[in-house]
Amino acid sequence: xxxxxxxxxxxxxxxxxxxxxxxxxxxxxxxxxxxxxxxxxxxxxxxxxxxxxxxxxxxxxxxxxxxxxxxxxxxxxxxxxxxxxxxxxxxxxxxxxxxxxxxxxxxxxxxx
Amino acid sequence: xxxxxxxxxxxxxxxxxxxxxxxxxxxxxxxxxxxxxxxxxxxxxxxxxxxxxxxxxxxxxxxxxxxxxxxxxxxxxxxxxxxxxxxxxxxxxxxxxxxxxxxxxxxxxxxxxxxxxx
Numbered sequence: 001x002x003x004x005x006x007x008x009x010x011x012x013x014x015x016x017x018x019x020x021x022x023x024x025x026x027x028x029x030x031x032x033x034x035x036x037x038x039x040x041x042x043x044x045x046x047x048x049x050x051x052x053x054x055x056x057x058x059x060x061x062x063x064x065x066x067x068x069x070x071x072x073x074x075x076x077x078x079x080x081x082x083x084x085x086x087x088x089x090x091x092x093x094x095x096x097x098x099x100x101x102x103x104x105x106x107x108x109x110x111x112x
Numbered sequence: 113x114x115x116x117x118x119x120x121x122x123x124x125x126x127x128x129x130x131x132x133x134x135x136x137x138x139x140x141x142x143x144x145x146x147x148x149x150x151x152x153x154x155x156x157x158x159x160x161x162x163x164x165x166x167x168x169x170x171x172x173x174x175x176x177x178x179x180x181x182x183x184x185x186x187x188x189x190x191x192x193x194x195x196x197x198x199x200x201x202x203x204x205x206x207x208x209x210x211x212x213x214x215x216x217x218x219x220x221x222x223x224x225x226x227x228x229x230x
Contacts (some may be wrong), residue, residue, distance in 0.1 A: 042220040103157035
């Protein structure tokens, strides 16, 4: 089954404790991206990647890192999480840039 | 300026009626794509329909159609014969620079919460 898999689905952590949210897709998509969703703000892009070793900032990259060492994986790293990073996070991928994004099921992160 | 504007935070519709969800966009790029996604209360994002800026006809997918008015920069989603399962948040999104090697950024609106009533 074609899918984007994010883990974990739910995560509660404390300020400053490094964490990684994993994202993997099995569709051989070149393009992958991370979004955060906050009430009243819609989804905002954090980082995106056009291919292996090619990443770039989206609208809200501060406090986040990503890497793309393999085509299928695109982890999101929070080196020192803060409470303002409490949000619902989505990973997404697509084949070509005019194709619709396929989304993971989301990761609900709470930073206390 | 907002790239994507959805002016209806919430909408109600009776079951079996049609409903239009508004979306206006702002871009100077001639090549772009417009998408609609549905997010039910379970949280997943479901792709509904796509319209390219050069498409001559309005997109349709089953009960979903897109009323694309390029000059007005609007891309309204029309859901015909609403069902209870259509109750969800709906997001309009735009991808720019499709012919210039861009398309890296998908900008979302703030969403419209649709409630279908009996």
